[in-house]
Amino acid sequence: MKLSTAEENYLKAIFKISEKAKKSASTNAIAKHLSTSAASVTDMLKRLAEKELINYEKYKGVTLKTEGIKQATQLIRKHRLWEVFLVKKLRFSWDQVHEIAEQLEHIESKELIMRLDAFLDYPKFDPHGDPIPNADGKFTIRSQTPLSDMHKGQEGKLVGVKDHQTEFLKYLNSLNVKLGTIITVIDSVPYDGSMNVILDGKNEIMITAAVAQNLLIRKG
Amino acid sequence: MKLSTAEENYLKAIFKISEKAKKSASTNAIAKHLSTSAASVTDMLKRLAEKELINYEKYKGVTLKTEGIKQATQLIRKHRLWEVFLVKKLRFSWDQVHEIAEQLEHIESKELIMRLDAFLDYPKFDPHGDPIPNADGKFTIRSQTPLSDMHKGQEGKLVGVKDHQTEFLKYLNSLNVKLGTIITVIDSVPYDGSMNVILDGKNEIMITAAVAQNLLIRKG
DNA sequence: ATATATTTTTAGGGTTATCTAAATATTAAT
DNA sequence: ATTAATATTTAGATAACCCTAAAAATATAT
Incomplete structure:
Protein backbone atom coordinates (compact mmCIF):
# COMPACT_ATOMS: atom_id res chain seq x y z
CA MET A 1 0.00 0.00 0.00
CA LYS A 2 1.31 3.43 -0.91
CA LEU A 3 1.07 5.99 1.87
CA SER A 4 1.49 9.74 2.02
CA THR A 5 4.27 11.35 4.02
CA ALA A 6 1.69 12.53 6.55
CA GLU A 7 0.23 9.05 6.98
CA GLU A 8 3.72 7.60 7.39
CA ASN A 9 4.57 10.15 10.05
CA TYR A 10 1.45 9.27 12.02
CA LEU A 11 2.23 5.55 11.90
CA LYS A 12 5.76 6.18 13.09
CA ALA A 13 4.50 8.40 15.91
CA ILE A 14 1.99 5.77 17.05
CA PHE A 15 4.67 3.10 16.91
CA LYS A 16 7.12 5.12 18.99
CA ILE A 17 4.57 6.24 21.56
CA SER A 18 3.10 2.80 22.16
CA GLU A 19 6.57 1.25 22.20
CA LYS A 20 7.72 3.61 24.93
CA ALA A 21 4.48 3.57 26.96
CA LYS A 22 3.79 -0.10 26.22
CA LYS A 23 0.15 0.69 25.67
CA SER A 24 -2.12 2.32 23.10
CA ALA A 25 -1.29 5.84 21.93
CA SER A 26 -3.62 8.67 22.94
CA THR A 27 -4.80 11.41 20.63
CA ASN A 28 -3.04 14.04 22.71
CA ALA A 29 0.23 12.13 22.82
CA ILE A 30 0.23 11.85 19.04
CA ALA A 31 -0.66 15.53 18.66
CA LYS A 32 2.22 16.53 20.92
CA HIS A 33 4.66 14.18 19.18
CA LEU A 34 3.79 15.61 15.77
CA SER A 35 3.31 19.21 16.90
CA THR A 36 -0.21 19.33 15.57
CA SER A 37 -3.70 19.77 17.00
CA ALA A 38 -5.75 17.00 18.61
CA ALA A 39 -8.50 17.66 16.07
CA SER A 40 -6.13 16.97 13.17
CA VAL A 41 -5.10 13.72 14.83
CA THR A 42 -8.69 12.52 15.20
CA ASP A 43 -9.16 13.35 11.53
CA MET A 44 -6.18 11.31 10.44
CA LEU A 45 -6.96 8.41 12.77
CA LYS A 46 -10.27 7.96 11.01
CA ARG A 47 -8.53 7.72 7.67
CA LEU A 48 -5.85 5.32 8.92
CA ALA A 49 -8.55 3.12 10.47
CA GLU A 50 -10.41 3.18 7.15
CA LYS A 51 -7.24 1.83 5.53
CA GLU A 52 -6.95 -0.95 8.11
CA LEU A 53 -3.60 0.29 9.38
CA ILE A 54 -4.69 0.91 12.98
CA ASN A 55 -7.19 -0.25 15.59
CA TYR A 56 -9.22 2.79 16.54
CA GLU A 57 -12.23 3.20 18.74
CA LYS A 58 -13.43 6.65 19.70
CA TYR A 59 -11.98 7.84 23.01
CA LYS A 60 -10.01 4.58 23.41
CA GLY A 61 -6.63 5.43 21.88
CA VAL A 62 -4.99 3.59 18.99
CA THR A 63 -2.75 0.63 18.34
CA LEU A 64 -1.18 -0.44 15.06
CA LYS A 65 -2.53 -3.37 13.08
CA THR A 66 -0.06 -5.79 11.46
CA GLU A 67 0.28 -3.75 8.27
CA GLY A 68 0.74 -0.56 10.31
CA ILE A 69 3.54 -2.14 12.32
CA LYS A 70 5.20 -3.33 9.15
CA GLN A 71 5.06 0.13 7.60
CA ALA A 72 6.33 1.85 10.75
CA THR A 73 9.19 -0.59 11.12
CA GLN A 74 10.29 -0.12 7.54
CA LEU A 75 10.26 3.65 8.03
CA ILE A 76 12.49 3.29 11.06
CA ARG A 77 14.76 1.00 9.08
CA LYS A 78 15.03 3.55 6.29
CA HIS A 79 15.56 6.45 8.68
CA ARG A 80 18.38 4.70 10.50
CA LEU A 81 20.10 3.41 7.39
CA TRP A 82 20.11 6.92 5.94
CA GLU A 83 21.56 8.23 9.20
CA VAL A 84 24.41 5.74 8.90
CA PHE A 85 24.98 6.89 5.33
CA LEU A 86 25.05 10.55 6.33
CA VAL A 87 27.53 9.99 9.15
CA LYS A 88 29.74 7.24 7.71
CA LYS A 89 29.86 8.32 4.09
CA LEU A 90 29.07 12.03 4.04
CA ARG A 91 30.86 12.71 7.34
CA PHE A 92 28.00 14.53 9.01
CA SER A 93 28.16 14.66 12.78
CA TRP A 94 25.57 12.67 14.75
CA ASP A 95 23.79 15.84 15.83
CA GLN A 96 23.13 16.98 12.23
CA VAL A 97 21.44 13.98 10.66
CA HIS A 98 17.98 13.65 12.14
CA GLU A 99 16.14 16.22 10.06
CA ILE A 100 17.65 15.09 6.79
CA ALA A 101 16.92 11.43 7.51
CA GLU A 102 13.39 12.51 8.39
CA GLN A 103 12.99 13.49 4.74
CA LEU A 104 14.98 10.64 3.22
CA GLU A 105 12.95 7.98 5.04
CA HIS A 106 9.96 8.77 2.81
CA ILE A 107 11.73 7.94 -0.44
CA GLU A 108 9.98 4.95 -1.89
CA SER A 109 12.09 2.18 -3.42
CA LYS A 110 12.71 -1.25 -1.95
CA GLU A 111 15.64 -1.74 -4.30
CA LEU A 112 17.22 1.51 -3.06
CA ILE A 113 17.12 0.40 0.55
CA MET A 114 18.46 -3.05 -0.26
CA ARG A 115 21.40 -1.54 -2.07
CA LEU A 116 21.98 1.16 0.52
CA ASP A 117 22.07 -1.52 3.23
CA ALA A 118 24.67 -3.49 1.26
CA PHE A 119 26.69 -0.33 0.50
CA LEU A 120 26.85 0.42 4.23
CA ASP A 121 27.82 -3.19 4.99
CA TYR A 122 24.57 -4.19 6.71
CA PRO A 123 24.88 -2.04 9.83
CA LYS A 124 22.98 -3.23 12.91
CA PHE A 125 22.94 0.12 14.75
CA ASP A 126 22.63 3.75 13.73
CA PRO A 127 24.91 6.64 14.77
CA HIS A 128 22.97 7.08 18.02
CA GLY A 129 23.23 3.38 18.86
CA ASP A 130 19.61 2.60 17.96
CA PRO A 131 19.06 -0.82 16.39
CA ILE A 132 18.27 -0.96 12.67
CA PRO A 133 15.49 -3.46 11.94
CA ASN A 134 16.33 -5.88 9.13
CA ALA A 135 14.27 -6.25 5.97
CA ASP A 136 11.86 -8.49 7.89
CA GLY A 137 11.40 -5.92 10.62
CA LYS A 138 13.43 -7.72 13.29
CA PHE A 139 15.42 -5.57 15.70
CA THR A 140 18.74 -6.71 17.19
CA ILE A 141 18.43 -6.78 20.95
CA ARG A 142 21.37 -5.72 23.09
CA SER A 143 21.72 -5.60 26.85
CA GLN A 144 22.26 -2.04 27.97
CA MET B 1 11.83 30.43 -0.53
CA LYS B 2 10.51 27.00 0.34
CA LEU B 3 8.53 25.32 -2.41
CA SER B 4 6.26 22.29 -2.51
CA THR B 5 7.16 19.23 -4.54
CA ALA B 6 4.42 20.12 -7.02
CA GLU B 7 5.71 23.67 -7.46
CA GLU B 8 9.23 22.36 -7.97
CA ASN B 9 8.05 19.94 -10.62
CA TYR B 10 6.32 22.72 -12.51
CA LEU B 11 9.43 24.91 -12.47
CA LYS B 12 11.56 22.05 -13.73
CA ALA B 13 9.05 21.30 -16.48
CA ILE B 14 8.96 24.93 -17.60
CA PHE B 15 12.76 25.06 -17.58
CA LYS B 16 13.13 21.93 -19.67
CA ILE B 17 10.43 22.86 -22.17
CA SER B 18 11.67 26.39 -22.78
CA GLU B 19 15.27 25.15 -22.92
CA LYS B 20 14.42 22.66 -25.64
CA ALA B 21 12.03 24.90 -27.58
CA LYS B 22 14.06 28.05 -26.91
CA LYS B 23 10.88 29.94 -26.25
CA SER B 24 8.16 30.31 -23.62
CA ALA B 25 6.40 27.14 -22.41
CA SER B 26 2.75 26.67 -23.33
CA THR B 27 0.08 25.44 -20.93
CA ASN B 28 -0.47 22.33 -23.01
CA ALA B 29 3.22 21.50 -23.24
CA ILE B 30 3.51 21.69 -19.46
CA ALA B 31 0.37 19.59 -19.01
CA LYS B 32 1.71 16.92 -21.32
CA HIS B 33 5.15 16.97 -19.68
CA LEU B 34 3.62 16.50 -16.22
CA SER B 35 0.79 14.18 -17.30
CA THR B 36 -1.83 16.50 -15.87
CA SER B 37 -4.71 18.59 -17.21
CA ALA B 38 -4.36 21.99 -18.81
CA ALA B 39 -6.74 23.37 -16.19
CA SER B 40 -4.46 22.26 -13.37
CA VAL B 41 -1.55 23.94 -15.11
CA THR B 42 -3.36 27.27 -15.44
CA ASP B 43 -4.18 27.01 -11.77
CA MET B 44 -0.60 26.44 -10.74
CA LEU B 45 0.77 29.09 -13.10
CA LYS B 46 -1.31 31.68 -11.27
CA ARG B 47 0.21 30.63 -7.97
CA LEU B 48 3.76 30.58 -9.31
CA ALA B 49 3.25 34.03 -10.84
CA GLU B 50 1.94 35.26 -7.49
CA LYS B 51 5.20 34.07 -5.95
CA GLU B 52 7.25 35.89 -8.56
CA LEU B 53 8.82 32.72 -9.89
CA ILE B 54 7.51 33.02 -13.46
CA ASN B 55 6.39 35.59 -16.02
CA TYR B 56 2.83 34.74 -16.86
CA GLU B 57 0.26 36.52 -18.97
CA LYS B 58 -2.98 34.80 -19.84
CA TYR B 59 -2.81 32.94 -23.14
CA LYS B 60 0.81 33.99 -23.68
CA GLY B 61 2.77 31.08 -22.23
CA VAL B 62 5.31 31.30 -19.40
CA THR B 63 8.98 31.94 -18.85
CA LEU B 64 10.93 31.64 -15.64
CA LYS B 65 12.01 34.70 -13.65
CA THR B 66 15.49 34.78 -12.12
CA GLU B 67 14.43 33.03 -8.93
CA GLY B 68 12.55 30.39 -10.92
CA ILE B 69 15.62 29.66 -13.02
CA LYS B 70 17.72 29.38 -9.90
CA GLN B 71 15.31 26.92 -8.30
CA ALA B 72 14.96 24.82 -11.46
CA THR B 73 18.73 24.67 -11.93
CA GLN B 74 19.31 23.54 -8.37
CA LEU B 75 16.71 20.81 -8.82
CA ILE B 76 18.48 19.58 -11.92
CA ARG B 77 21.76 19.69 -10.02
CA LYS B 78 20.31 17.62 -7.22
CA HIS B 79 18.65 15.16 -9.56
CA ARG B 80 21.84 14.53 -11.52
CA LEU B 81 24.08 14.28 -8.47
CA TRP B 82 21.74 11.67 -6.98
CA GLU B 83 21.81 9.76 -10.26
CA VAL B 84 25.60 9.65 -10.09
CA PHE B 85 25.35 8.38 -6.52
CA LEU B 86 22.88 5.67 -7.48
CA VAL B 87 24.99 4.43 -10.39
CA LYS B 88 28.51 4.90 -9.05
CA LYS B 89 27.98 3.99 -5.42
CA LEU B 90 24.88 1.82 -5.30
CA ARG B 91 25.60 0.15 -8.67
CA PHE B 92 22.23 0.79 -10.21
CA SER B 93 22.16 0.65 -13.98
CA TRP B 94 21.52 3.89 -15.90
CA ASP B 95 18.04 2.78 -16.86
CA GLN B 96 16.90 2.36 -13.24
CA VAL B 97 17.77 5.67 -11.64
CA HIS B 98 15.43 8.29 -13.02
CA GLU B 99 12.38 7.62 -10.85
CA ILE B 100 14.36 7.38 -7.64
CA ALA B 101 16.30 10.57 -8.40
CA GLU B 102 12.95 12.21 -9.15
CA GLN B 103 12.10 11.71 -5.48
CA LEU B 104 15.54 12.43 -4.06
CA GLU B 105 15.81 15.78 -5.85
CA HIS B 106 13.15 17.21 -3.53
CA ILE B 107 15.12 16.57 -0.34
CA GLU B 108 15.91 19.94 1.13
CA SER B 109 19.39 20.51 2.56
CA LYS B 110 22.14 22.61 1.04
CA GLU B 111 24.69 20.95 3.27
CA LEU B 112 23.61 17.51 2.04
CA ILE B 113 24.16 18.44 -1.59
CA MET B 114 27.53 20.04 -0.87
CA ARG B 115 28.71 16.90 0.87
CA LEU B 116 27.21 14.56 -1.70
CA ASP B 117 29.01 16.50 -4.44
CA ALA B 118 32.32 16.14 -2.57
CA PHE B 119 31.67 12.46 -1.84
CA LEU B 120 31.16 11.84 -5.57
CA ASP B 121 34.30 13.83 -6.40
CA TYR B 122 32.55 16.77 -8.02
CA PRO B 123 31.20 15.03 -11.12
CA LYS B 124 30.54 17.23 -14.15
CA PHE B 125 28.17 14.83 -15.96
CA ASP B 126 25.50 12.38 -14.88
CA PRO B 127 25.16 8.73 -15.95
CA HIS B 128 23.34 9.78 -19.13
CA GLY B 129 26.01 12.30 -20.04
CA ASP B 130 23.94 15.32 -19.02
CA PRO B 131 25.92 18.18 -17.48
CA ILE B 132 25.55 18.78 -13.75
CA PRO B 133 25.24 22.50 -12.96
CA ASN B 134 27.62 23.66 -10.24
CA ALA B 135 26.45 25.29 -7.00
CA ASP B 136 26.15 28.61 -8.87
CA GLY B 137 23.98 27.06 -11.55
CA LYS B 138 26.62 27.05 -14.32
CA PHE B 139 26.52 24.13 -16.76
CA THR B 140 29.68 22.72 -18.36
CA ILE B 141 29.38 23.03 -22.12
CA ARG B 142 30.73 20.26 -24.32
CA SER B 143 30.78 20.00 -28.10
CA GLN B 144 28.71 17.04 -29.19
C1' DA C 1 -21.06 10.59 43.86
C1' DT C 2 -20.80 14.82 42.14
C1' DA C 3 -18.24 18.69 40.56
C1' DT C 4 -14.15 19.89 38.07
C1' DA C 5 -10.55 19.24 34.99
C1' DT C 6 -8.82 16.99 31.06
C1' DT C 7 -9.18 14.65 26.80
C1' DT C 8 -11.29 13.79 22.63
C1' DT C 9 -14.44 14.51 19.06
C1' DT C 10 -17.41 17.30 16.08
C1' DA C 11 -18.56 21.39 13.42
C1' DG C 12 -17.23 24.61 10.34
C1' DG C 13 -13.37 26.57 7.62
C1' DG C 14 -9.06 27.30 4.86
C1' DT C 15 -5.28 25.89 1.49
C1' DT C 16 -3.15 23.14 -2.04
C1' DA C 17 -3.50 20.49 -5.85
C1' DT C 18 -6.15 17.88 -8.50
C1' DC C 19 -10.26 16.88 -11.83
C1' DT C 20 -14.20 17.46 -15.73
C1' DA C 21 -17.13 20.29 -18.39
C1' DA C 22 -18.15 24.58 -20.30
C1' DA C 23 -16.80 29.05 -21.96
C1' DT C 24 -13.60 32.00 -24.25
C1' DA C 25 -9.47 33.29 -26.81
C1' DT C 26 -6.16 32.34 -30.32
C1' DT C 27 -4.55 30.18 -34.51
C1' DA C 28 -5.10 27.92 -38.89
C1' DA C 29 -7.58 27.00 -43.05
C1' DT C 30 -10.33 27.91 -46.76
C1' DA D 1 -12.54 37.42 -43.44
C1' DT D 2 -15.16 33.98 -41.72
C1' DT D 3 -15.23 29.49 -40.07
C1' DA D 4 -13.26 25.61 -37.96
C1' DA D 5 -9.92 23.71 -35.02
C1' DT D 6 -7.02 24.12 -31.16
C1' DA D 7 -5.42 26.07 -26.89
C1' DT D 8 -6.42 28.14 -22.68
C1' DT D 9 -9.02 29.69 -18.95
C1' DT D 10 -13.01 29.67 -15.78
C1' DA D 11 -16.49 27.35 -12.99
C1' DG D 12 -17.59 24.10 -9.86
C1' DA D 13 -16.13 19.80 -7.31
C1' DT D 14 -13.33 16.71 -4.57
C1' DA D 15 -9.70 14.87 -1.43
C1' DA D 16 -6.01 15.39 1.89
C1' DC D 17 -4.40 17.93 5.77
C1' DC D 18 -4.49 21.26 8.55
C1' DC D 19 -6.84 24.90 11.87
C1' DT D 20 -10.00 27.06 15.99
C1' DA D 21 -13.98 26.90 18.84
C1' DA D 22 -17.56 24.39 20.87
C1' DA D 23 -19.62 20.13 22.44
C1' DA D 24 -19.30 15.67 24.43
C1' DA D 25 -17.02 12.00 26.83
C1' DT D 26 -13.85 10.40 30.25
C1' DA D 27 -10.88 10.83 34.26
C1' DT D 28 -9.83 13.01 38.86
C1' DA D 29 -10.41 14.79 43.20
C1' DT D 30 -12.74 15.88 47.13
Missing part, protein backbone atom coordinates in the same frame (compact mmCIF):
# COMPACT_ATOMS: atom_id res chain seq x y z
CA THR A 145 21.90 -0.01 31.16
CA PRO A 146 21.48 3.71 31.70
CA LEU A 147 24.70 5.07 33.19
CA SER A 148 22.57 6.40 36.05
CA ASP A 149 21.88 2.79 37.16
CA MET A 150 25.55 1.88 37.42
CA HIS A 151 27.58 1.80 40.61
CA LYS A 152 30.99 2.88 41.82
CA GLY A 153 33.72 0.84 40.18
CA GLN A 154 31.59 -0.47 37.32
CA GLU A 155 32.75 0.00 33.77
CA GLY A 156 31.27 -0.29 30.30
CA LYS A 157 31.13 1.00 26.76
CA LEU A 158 28.75 3.76 25.62
CA VAL A 159 26.52 2.05 23.05
CA GLY A 160 23.61 4.44 22.74
CA VAL A 161 21.86 7.64 23.78
CA LYS A 162 18.21 8.01 24.74
CA ASP A 163 17.86 11.70 23.99
CA HIS A 164 18.52 12.57 20.33
CA GLN A 165 18.19 16.32 20.59
CA THR A 166 20.90 18.37 18.92
CA GLU A 167 21.52 20.26 22.16
CA PHE A 168 22.27 17.08 24.09
CA LEU A 169 24.45 15.57 21.37
CA LYS A 170 26.45 18.77 21.02
CA TYR A 171 27.02 18.80 24.75
CA LEU A 172 28.34 15.24 24.54
CA ASN A 173 30.65 16.34 21.71
CA SER A 174 32.02 19.07 23.95
CA LEU A 175 32.68 16.47 26.67
CA ASN A 176 34.35 14.25 24.07
CA VAL A 177 31.81 11.53 24.86
CA LYS A 178 30.94 9.41 21.82
CA LEU A 179 29.67 5.92 21.00
CA GLY A 180 32.39 3.44 21.92
CA THR A 181 33.80 5.54 24.76
CA ILE A 182 34.68 3.38 27.77
CA ILE A 183 33.12 4.83 30.91
CA THR A 184 34.27 3.93 34.42
CA VAL A 185 32.21 5.07 37.40
CA ILE A 186 34.46 6.62 40.05
CA ASP A 187 31.61 7.52 42.37
CA SER A 188 28.04 8.70 42.36
CA VAL A 189 26.50 11.31 44.62
CA PRO A 190 23.26 10.03 46.20
CA TYR A 191 22.09 13.59 46.90
CA ASP A 192 21.61 14.71 43.27
CA GLY A 193 22.51 11.60 41.27
CA SER A 194 25.53 13.22 39.66
CA MET A 195 28.52 11.00 38.87
CA ASN A 196 32.24 11.22 38.45
CA VAL A 197 33.43 9.03 35.62
CA ILE A 198 36.61 8.35 33.66
CA LEU A 199 36.52 8.37 29.86
CA ASP A 200 38.66 5.80 28.06
CA GLY A 201 40.82 5.48 31.18
CA LYS A 202 42.05 9.03 30.71
CA ASN A 203 40.00 12.07 31.67
CA GLU A 204 37.82 12.29 34.73
CA ILE A 205 34.64 14.35 34.32
CA MET A 206 31.46 15.05 36.27
CA ILE A 207 28.11 14.12 34.75
CA THR A 208 24.70 15.22 36.05
CA ALA A 209 21.86 12.76 36.66
CA ALA A 210 19.93 14.18 33.71
CA VAL A 211 22.79 13.33 31.40
CA ALA A 212 23.57 9.96 33.01
CA GLN A 213 19.98 8.82 32.45
CA ASN A 214 20.40 9.35 28.73
CA LEU A 215 23.65 7.42 28.30
CA LEU A 216 23.20 3.71 27.55
CA ILE A 217 26.06 1.45 28.59
CA ARG A 218 26.94 -2.12 27.74
CA LYS A 219 28.58 -3.30 30.94
CA GLY A 220 31.81 -5.23 31.25
CA THR B 145 26.95 15.87 -32.33
CA PRO B 146 24.08 13.45 -32.81
CA LEU B 147 25.45 10.28 -34.40
CA SER B 148 22.89 10.83 -37.16
CA ASP B 149 24.81 13.93 -38.29
CA MET B 150 28.11 12.10 -38.70
CA HIS B 151 29.53 10.84 -41.95
CA LYS B 152 31.24 7.75 -43.24
CA GLY B 153 34.69 7.34 -41.74
CA GLN B 154 34.12 9.71 -38.83
CA GLU B 155 34.77 8.51 -35.31
CA GLY B 156 34.01 9.68 -31.79
CA LYS B 157 33.13 8.77 -28.26
CA LEU B 158 29.57 8.37 -26.99
CA VAL B 159 29.20 11.10 -24.35
CA GLY B 160 25.45 11.33 -23.92
CA VAL B 161 21.95 10.20 -24.86
CA LYS B 162 19.01 12.44 -25.70
CA ASP B 163 16.27 9.96 -24.87
CA HIS B 164 16.27 8.84 -21.22
CA GLN B 165 13.46 6.32 -21.43
CA THR B 166 14.09 2.94 -19.82
CA GLU B 167 13.17 1.19 -23.05
CA PHE B 168 15.80 3.03 -25.05
CA LEU B 169 18.52 2.62 -22.43
CA LYS B 170 17.82 -1.09 -22.10
CA TYR B 171 18.08 -1.45 -25.85
CA LEU B 172 21.47 0.25 -25.74
CA ASN B 173 22.51 -2.16 -22.97
CA SER B 174 21.56 -5.07 -25.22
CA LEU B 175 23.73 -3.59 -28.01
CA ASN B 176 26.55 -3.13 -25.50
CA VAL B 177 26.52 0.58 -26.24
CA LYS B 178 27.43 2.70 -23.19
CA LEU B 179 28.93 6.09 -22.37
CA GLY B 180 32.57 6.06 -23.42
CA THR B 181 32.06 3.62 -26.28
CA ILE B 182 34.07 4.64 -29.38
CA ILE B 183 31.83 4.69 -32.42
CA THR B 184 33.17 4.63 -35.98
CA VAL B 185 30.81 5.24 -38.87
CA ILE B 186 31.29 2.62 -41.59
CA ASP B 187 28.52 3.93 -43.79
CA SER B 188 25.10 5.50 -43.63
CA VAL B 189 22.12 4.70 -45.82
CA PRO B 190 20.57 7.87 -47.28
CA TYR B 191 17.26 6.08 -47.89
CA ASP B 192 16.30 5.53 -44.26
CA GLY B 193 19.11 7.17 -42.31
CA SER B 194 20.28 3.90 -40.78
CA MET B 195 24.01 3.47 -40.16
CA ASN B 196 26.58 0.74 -39.85
CA VAL B 197 29.04 1.48 -37.10
CA ILE B 198 31.88 -0.22 -35.25
CA LEU B 199 31.92 -0.22 -31.45
CA ASP B 200 35.31 0.17 -29.76
CA GLY B 201 37.01 -1.03 -32.95
CA LYS B 202 35.49 -4.47 -32.51
CA ASN B 203 31.88 -5.27 -33.34
CA GLU B 204 30.04 -3.89 -36.32
CA ILE B 205 26.34 -3.24 -35.77
CA MET B 206 23.49 -1.55 -37.57
CA ILE B 207 21.70 1.39 -35.97
CA THR B 208 18.43 2.94 -37.11
CA ALA B 209 18.02 6.67 -37.66
CA ALA B 210 15.73 6.90 -34.62
CA VAL B 211 18.50 5.53 -32.43
CA ALA B 212 21.30 7.48 -34.11
CA GLN B 213 19.48 10.75 -33.43
CA ASN B 214 19.55 10.02 -29.73
CA LEU B 215 23.25 9.21 -29.44
CA LEU B 216 25.47 12.20 -28.73
CA ILE B 217 29.08 11.92 -29.88
CA ARG B 218 32.18 13.93 -29.13
CA LYS B 219 34.09 13.73 -32.39
CA GLY B 220 37.76 12.94 -32.78
